[in-house]
Amino acid sequence: MSDQSTREVSRRSILKFASLAGAGALFAPALAACAGPKSATTASTAGAGAAGGTLSIVLNRNLVSLDNKLNQYDAAVTVQRAVREALTKIGDKLTPELMLAESFEQTKPTEWTVKLRDDIHYSDKSKVTVEDVETALRLYFEVKAGYVASQFPEQPTFAKIDDRTFTLTTKSPVVSLNSLMSNILITPAKDNKAEELDSGLGTGPFTVASSDSGTGTYRLVRNDNYWGTPAKLDTVNVGYQEEEGARVIAITSGQTDVIDTITPESATSLKTNADIDVIETPGTRLIHLFYNFRKPAGSPLANPKVREALTYAIDHESLIKALMNGQVTSAEGVVPTTLAGFAKTGEYTYDVAKAKQMLADNGGSGLKVRIIWEDSEFAGASRVLEAVSQMLAAVGVTAELKMIPKGGEINAWRRGEAGDWDILANGYGNQTGLALTNLQGQYGGTAEKEKTRDTYHGFVVPEITALLDQAAAESDEAKRNDLLKQAQDKIWAEWPAVWAWTPNNVLAKRKRVQNLNLRATNSYDLAAVTVSA
Numbered sequence: 001m002s003d004q005s006t007r008e009v010s011r012r013s014i015l016k017f018a019s020l021a022g023a024g025a026l027f028a029p030a031l032a033a034c035a036g037p038k039s040a041t042t043a044s045t046a047g048a049g050a051a052g053g054t055l056s057i058v059l060n061r062n063l064v065s066l067d068n069k070l071n072q073y074d075a076a077v078t079v080q081r082a083v084r085e086a087l088t089k090i091g092d093k094l095t096p097e098l099m100l101a102e103s104f105e106q107t108k109p110t111e112w113t114v115k116l117r118d119d120i121h122y123s124d125k126s127k128v129t130v131e132d133v134e135t136a137l138r139l140y141f142e143v144k145a146g147y148v149a150s151q152f153p154e155q156p157t158f159a160k161i162d163d164r165t166f167t168l169t170t171k172s173p174v175v176s177l178n179s180l181m182s183n184i185l186i187t188p189a190k191d192n193k194a195e196e197l198d199s200g201l202g203t204g205p206f207t208v209a210s211s212d213s214g215t216g217t218y219r220l221v222r223n224d225n226y227w228g229t230p231a232k233l234d235t236v237n238v239g240y241q242e243e244e245g246a247r248v249i250a251i252t253s254g255q256t257d258v259i260d261t262i263t264p265e266s267a268t269s270l271k272t273n274a275d276i277d278v279i280e281t282p283g284t285r286l287i288h289l290f291y292n293f294r295k296p297a298g299s300p301l302a303n304p305k306v307r308e309a310l311t312y313a314i315d316h317e318s319l320i321k322a323l324m325n326g327q328v329t330s331a332e333g334v335v336p337t338t339l340a341g342f343a344k345t346g347e348y349t350y351d352v353a354k355a356k357q358m359l360a361d362n363g364g365s366g367l368k369v370r371i372i373w374e375d376s377e378f379a380g381a382s383r384v385l386e387a388v389s390q391m392l393a394a395v396g397v398t399a400e401l402k403m404i405p406k407g408g409e410i411n412a413w414r415r416g417e418a419g420d421w422d423i424l425a426n427g428y429g430n431q432t433g434l435a436l437t438n439l440q441g442q443y444g445g446t447a448e449k450e451k452t453r454d455t456y457h458g459f460v461v462p463e464i465t466a467l468l469d470q471a472a473a474e475s476d477e478a479k480r481n482d483l484l485k486q487a488q489d490k491i492w493a494e495w496p497a498v499w500a501w502t503p504n505n506v507l508a509k510r511k512r513v514q515n516l517n518l519r520a521t522n523s524y525d526l527a528a529v530t531v532s533a
Contacts, residue, residue: 053531054235055513056256058247061376062216062240062406065196066208067185069143070411074285074429074505074522075260079238082220082231082526084185084202087114087133088178092519094284094340094433096178100128100186100203102164109173109475112156116164122201123223128186130166134158135189137168142194145411148183150454151432151441153472173473175480179432205231205527216240231527232515242376242406251276251508257531258509258516263380264325270508279518281505284338284430286331286438287378288500289371289388289423294416294458300364301422307495309358312351313395314388314499323384324503331500334443334491338502338520341435341471343485345492348499355395368398373425374410375403378503385425388498399423415453423498424457431521435484436471443491444468464490 059075066083068076081089087101098104100120107113120128137158141149149155156168156177168177191200198213205228206220220236239256241247248266250256252273262270262278270276291307300306316330329337333345359365371389373381382403389399402421404410412418430438444465445455464487471483505522512532518524 051232051530052234053232053533054237055233055258055526055529055531056237057239057258057260058250058256059216059238059240060242060244060247060259060261062213063218063238064213064216065198066200066202066211066218067187067197068148068183069140069194070145070147070196073427074283077429077431077521077523078526079218079220079236080185081204081523082206082236083204083208084187085204086182086184086186087116088182090179090182090432090521092517094338094520096182096432099182104178104181106175106177107167109473110170112168112177113161114166114168117227118164120203120227121225122188122203123207123225124201125225126188126201128203129189130160130163132186132189132192133166133184134160135192136184136186139192139194140184144194144452145415145454147441150444150449150456151183151437152180153440153444153469172469173475175472175475176432176434176436179434180437183431203227205229206236209235229527232530233526236526244380251510254510257513258507260507260522261378262506262508264327264506267327267506267508268325275511277509277511277513279505279507279509279516280327281518281520281522282338283502283505283522284336284433284520285427285505285522286336286430286500286502287425287427288331288496289425289498290457291496291498292416292420292422292424292457293455293460293496295422300362300367301369303362303364304493304495305358305362306364306367307498309355309362309364310392310395310397310498311348311495312355312358313391313397314348315350315391316348316499316501317350319384319387320501323380323387327506328501328503331497331502334488334496334500335435335438336430336502338433339430339435339438340433341439341481341484343435343481343488345488352395359395359397365396366398367396368400369422370400370402370420371423371425372402372404372413372421375406377425378427381425414457416458417453429522431523433520435488436468436480439468439484439487439491440472443487443496459494459496461490461494464494 063076066080085099088096089099091097101114102117103115105113141155154170156170159167188201199208199211205223205226207223209219209221211218218238222231222234247259251259267278271278295302335342385401392399442456445460449455450460467483467487471480474480507518514530515528516524
C-alpha cells in the first residue's frame with residue numbers, strides 16, 4: 001500500500017470515529033512588584049464588593065483532594081487554591097508574585113530568605129506559622145510518588161530565623177525557587193499529612209462546608225474571616241461528570257454554570273447558544289504518548305530507533321484536522337511553546353514507509369504494545385487512541401488499549417506496580433510558566449530516584465539531568481536558556497513520546513458568570529468571579 005493510500009485509510013478511519021461518536025465526544029484539547037491580595041483591614045472595597053450568589057462548576061475529572069501533593073490537573077488548581085494558598089502565586093503573565101509571603105528574596109546564591117505577612121491567618125483566625133510552612137514543604141517530599149516534589153532539583157533545607165522569617169537553602173543555586181514554592185500549599189502543621197487532603201483549614205477565600213472525594217463533590221462557602229479581599233460569591237458547588245454530553249446538557253439547561261475541557265465540536269455548538277460564552281486561551285499543558293523507560297535492555301522499545309520509528313506512524317495532521325478542529329498544536333519540542341525557556345527541537349513527521357523500514361531494520365517487526373491512560377485524562381481519549389492504534393496497525397504494530405479507572409490506581413501503573421505497559425497517554429500541566437519545571441519533573445531523573453520509582457516513568461539520562469541541574473543553578477538568563485536548549489535537544493534525540501501536542505484551554509460558562517479570567521494555566525481566580533440572578 002502506498003503512503004498516500006495509507007494516509008487516506010487513516011483519514012477515513014478518523015472520520016468513521018467522528019460519525020460514530022457524534023458532536024462533542026471526540027477530543028479536547030525576582031518577584032513582581034505586586035504584593036498579592038490586599039489585607040481585609042486595608043482594602044478599600046473589602047466588604048462592598050461581595051455580590052453573593054452561588055456558582056456551580058462541573059469538572060470532567062474527579063477532584064479527589066483539595067491539595068496537590070500527588071496531582072494538580074489543570075482545572076483542580078482553581079478549586080484547590082480557593083481553599084489553600086502558597087507563599088507565592090503565578091500571575092496572569094506567568095511570573096511569580098507574593099501571596100502569603102511579605103518578601104521572598106535570594107540573599108545568597110544558594111539561600112532564599114522569606115518573611116511571612118503579619119496579617120495572614122486561617123479561616124478559624126489562627127495564625128500561619130513558620131512551622132506550618134516547614135511541615136508543608138517536608139510532607140510534599142515525603143509523600144510517595146509526589147508530583148510537585150519531582151519538579152524541584154533538590155529539597156531545600158529549612159531554617160527558622162524568627163516567628164515570621166526563615167531561610168530555604170540548597171546545595172546548588174535554584175534560581176526558580178520562588179516560582180516552585182507557588183505549588184506548596186500551606187496547611188496547619190498539626191493537621192497536615194503526607195497524603196492528599198480532601199478537607200481541612202486553609203488561608204484561602206473559601207472554606208470547605210462539605211466534601212466527598214469519592215464522588216468528587218464539594219461545597220465551598222465564602223471565608224468571612226479571609227485576610228485579603230473577600231470572595232464575591234457566597235457558595236461554590238463543585239461536581240464532576242465524565243460524559244461530555246451530560247456536561248453540555250447541564251450547562252445549556254442551566255443546571256450548572258461552568259464546564260471545563262470541552263471538545264472543539266462542543267465548543268462550536270455552544271458558541272451558537274445566546275446564554276453561553278466559550279473562552280479559549282493558549283495552554284501550558286502538554287499531552288503526550290510517553291514511552292515506558294523501564295523496559296529491559298533487550299526490549300525493542302529500549303532502542304531509540306524503534307521509538308523514533310513509531311512516531312512516523314502517526315498521521316497527526318489528520319488527527320488535528322478531523323478530530324480536533326485545529327484547536328491543538330503538534331509539539332515542536334519536549335515542552336509547550338508557551339513556557340519560558342522553550343526550545344524548538346524538531347517536528348513530528350508522518351511517513352509510513354520510513355516507520356516500516358526502521359522497524360524492520362531495528363528488530364521492531366511484529367511489535368506488540370500496551371497503551372494505557374486514566375479515564376478522562378483528556379476529553380475523548382478513547383476515540384483518539386483507537387485511531388492511533390489503527391495507525392500503528394498500518395505499520396505492523398499491534399496495540400492493546402487499556403483504560404485505567406479514575407480513583408488513584410493510575411499512580412500504581414505509572415510506577416510499574418500494577419502491571420506492565422509500553423505507552424502512557426498522559427497530560428502534564430504547568431503552573432509556573434517555566435520550561436524548567438516540566439524538564440526537571442519529567443527528564444531530571446536520577447538512579448537514586450528510580451530506586452523508589454520517583455522518576456517520570458523511568459527516564460534517567462545522567463547527561464541530561466546534569467544539564468538541567470546546571471540550568472536550575474544559572475542566574476544569567478541567556479546562559480540558562482542555552483543550557484536548557486542543549487538539554488531539550490538531547491531529550492528529543494531520545495524520542496520520549498510517540499506524539500505530543502498542546503491543546504488550547506477551552507471553557508464554557510453561562511453569561512450570568514462574570515469576571516472569570518481564564519489563565520494560560522487553565523485556571524482562574526475563583527474569588528473574583530461574580531454571578532447575576
